[in-house]
Amino acid sequence: MQLYYGGTFDPVHNGHLAIARAARDELGVPVHLMPAADPPHRAPPGADALQRAHLLDLAVDGEPDLRVDRRELRRAERDPAGRSYTIDTLHELRAEWGTSLPIALLIGADSLIGLPGWRDWRALFGLTHFVVAERPGSPLDAALPDALADELASRWADSPADLLHAPGGRVFRLRQPLQPESATDIRRRIATGEPWRHLVPPAVADAIADERLYSSRAVEPGPL
Numbered sequence: 001m002q003l004y005y006g007g008t009f010d011p012v013h014n015g016h017l018a019i020a021r022a023a024r025d026e027l028g029v030p031v032h033l034m035p036a037a038d039p040p041h042r043a044p045p046g047a048d049a050l051q052r053a054h055l056l057d058l059a060v061d062g063e064p065d066l067r068v069d070r071r072e073l074r075r076a077e078r079d080p081a082g083r084s085y086t087i088d089t090l091h092e093l094r095a096e097w098g099t100s101l102p103i104a105l106l107i108g109a110d111s112l113i114g115l116p117g118w119r120d121w122r123a124l125f126g127l128t129h130f131v132v133a134e135r136p137g138s139p140l141d142a143a144l145p146d147a148l149a150d151e152l153a154s155r156w157a158d159s160p161a162d163l164l165h166a167p168g169g170r171v172f173r174l175r176q177p178l179q180p181e182s183a184t185d186i187r188r189r190i191a192t193g194e195p196w197r198h199l200v201p202p203a204v205a206d207a208i209a210d211e212r213l214y215s216s217r218a219v220e221p222g223p224l
Helices: 014-027 049-060 071-078 086-097 109-113 121-126 146-152 160-165 183-192 202-211
Strands: 002-007 031-035 066-068 103-108 129-134 171-175
Touching: 002 014, 002 086, 014 031, 014 049, 014 066, 014 103, 014 129, 014 160, 014 171, 031 049, 031 071, 049 066, 049 071, 049 202, 071 086, 086 103, 086 121, 103 109, 109 129, 160 171
Parallel strands: 002 031, 002 103, 031 066, 103 129, 129 171
Antiparallel strands: none
16 A cells, blocks of 8 residues: 655655554555645745655655655656646556556545535545544544535545555544644744744754744753
C-alpha cells in the first residue's frame, strides 16, 4: 500500500510529524508527505512552495519511512496558472502505480468533514482509501454532513488490514494523541515574537530563523 499525506505544511510542525508517525506505525508502511504548490493568482502561503518543501526535508531527515514527495510542485511548474486538485494527484498516482495497488490519503478530521467541497469528491473513493487522523474527543460522527455520512456508511474500515483488500473506497479512523500544534498559531507566534521553537523540529526552527520566514521577527529571543 502507498500512503500519502498532503498539506501546505506552512510550516511543518511537531503535530504533523506525530500524525505521520502514528500512521506509519499503525499501517506499517512509509508515509509520503506531499507539500501543496503555491496557489495561482494570489500570494503564496507564509513561505513559498520550495521553502516549505525544504522545511519538510529537514523535518523528516533521520525519520524512518517518512519521505517528501514533490509531485504537486512539479505539476505546478509544468502549468503555473493551473490549480492543483486532489483528484488530479490521484489520477497521477494511479498512472504511476496502476489500478490494483491500494493507495491511501492521510487527512485530518476537519478535511474529511469538508470532503463534499472537494472537486469530484465522490469519485475520490474509486481512486483511494482515506486514513483520517482523529483526535480523542473529536465530534467527527456528529459533524458529518448528511450526504457525506450516507456515502461513508458502508466504507468504514475496522482495521488497517481492511485497506489491503481493495485499491480504494474504505475509510480508517486513526486514533492518535491530542497535539497542540497549529501552523496558524505558529505563524502568529513568529509574527508577534512569542515562543514558538518548541512547536517545530529543531532543524526547522533554525531554518525559519536563519531565512527569516513568516516575519522579520522570526528569530526568537533567548532560550525557552
